[in-house]
Amino acid sequence: MPLMDHPAVQKFVLHWGEMGSQWGVNRSVSQIHALLYLSDRPLHAEEIVEALSLARSNVSTGLKELQGYGIVRRTHVPGDRRDHFVAETDLWEMLLRIAAERKRREIDPTIAHLAELAREAEADGALPPHVRQRIARMHEFIGTLSGWYEQVRGLPKPTLVALMKLGGKVARFVSPFGRKGDAAAD
């Protein structure tokens, strides 16, 4: 029984496609991803074509994109020449990879661009000081976020999970003036 025949699968895939498009990801791409996520075995392109009623070419492009994000990978099924595909099922891993790739594609170039702009702004005497300052602030801000991500991405998953569960409580480890090591657990 094909996966898509289950109403729950159908709905999941449709919603995931919607979500994607709200975040700047092509709807077909996120649908393919959703389908693979719910599959417990590697699928080949033709199966995806049938499940989602997409053109073969479209599926090919979509798979490439997903592989670019590192959340889908090709595998081989013994005795079958066709490429098969599986999605990352560890959701932390998935999130971190998507984040990494979007950072690489969008954030890093933005930081570079802002750095360049900040340099130019420095040289431009006619530029109002507040503009210079706001560009610099944005540059710094995005840089800080980016640096934070770089650090967090390297943490072992159990640590991430623990931190997340801790939520706002981590705040007690940091006090505006105090020492960072002041761990007053309750």
Next chain:
Amino acid sequence: MPLMDHPAVQKFVLHWGEMGSQWGVNRSVSQIHALLYLSDRPLHAEEIVEALSLARSNVSTGLKELQGYGIVRRTHVPGDRRDHFVAETDLWEMLLRIAAERKRREIDPTIAHLAELAREAEADGALPPHVRQRIARMHEFIGTLSGWYEQVRGLPKPTLVALMKLGGKVARFVSPFGRKGDAAAD
């Protein structure tokens, strides 16, 4: 001298517009936002029209959207009937508000949808167990992230900044006997 006459401003606005569209935000909307961010005084719609060469109606819609995100607000300039607009300049505040709004619009409905799906999946005997499990896992995962956000958003800004600067080092509070990749190095 109009803001947009400065090359740095021009470039900033264009790049910000690009960025926006990659994240599912209308290019005009993010351009308007960029312009207001760089302005040190409230602008009225007509000024934005001229600066960005957009239709008046378009600017009106864009401003409404930005107000919806809570990152632009209307002000009144004494002796002028027209509405004027200023952008939030505190970047933390900006980020948190955008996050809050996107959560409200996209994440919360998704969680609700997943909850509904999970219920249905429970009842559907024909549904393969691994599908049930993966839907449940996704539901839980997004719920956890969402809960984390709710906690973090409430923290005072200096605390946020401190935590961010601390980066991966917060890990030592949660896994005292650090593991691979853990930020053991000072």
Next chain:
DNA sequence: AAATTCTTTCTGTTTTTACTGAAGCAAGCG
């Protein structure tokens, strides 16, 4: 190496989204 099977790339079409200009509406002013 010819034929088959599978994948990717390319081009034209469709669909969606963004945008404009006009019309409608509201508020303040003469």
Next chain:
DNA sequence: CGCTTGCTTCAGTAAAAACAGAAAGAATTT
């Protein structure tokens, strides 16, 4: 009031993105 000014909504148009089908390109088999 009725006129002016400013804002929003709406409908048609333009631009952009997504998509399908055809053609080309690899790889494998015979």
